[in-house]
Amino acid sequence: MSRFNDSQPIFLQIANMIEDDILNGTYSEEDQIISMAQFSSIFQVNPATIVKGIAVLVNDGILYKKRGLGMYVATGAKKMIKDKRRQRFSNELVLKLLEEADKLELTAEDVIEMIKQQKRS
Known part of the structure; x- marks a missing residue:
């Protein structure tokens, strides 16, 4: 059974799932999130879809990249998500x-x- 529905594009659903993980404390500010390859494997989704979902969060200032290390939750991300929602x-x-x-x-x-x-x- 798929975790995704037809209500919105999968990449946006992935971005929302990551936001949910930040809101519920799975990820704290300055925590590293799992890799795009891990996301792709877990969700059985094309890596390009994961990249697109992550890019939404980077553009919103919720995630940022540490060169060579991966993606991290930005300081203030939880507040930004709450304000947006x-x-x-x-x-x-x-x-x-x-x-x-x-x-x-x-x-x-x-x-x-x-x-x-x-x-x-």
Whole structure:
């Protein structure tokens, strides 16, 4: 069974998995991540796909390369990931939630109460 889905390109899913590993403490700031060959072997994905996913994180400043040693988690990476995901959460999920709430004539208080009920259950 594949770890990947069709919701987004595999290289982005790989980048998200690495971000998740940083957020959950698998990798700390300044830790070396596993090699691209190891990623390729673990995920059974073409190495070029791994390189593309890693490049996204390098471009975002989350990972950096130590010449001849490999890829490392940047200082402040966890905060950068949280900030990026909070912004995406607000722009994508919360905005859609509020648009749907408006269609259903729900108040902000109604939505907050629904969230509280879901959190409890």
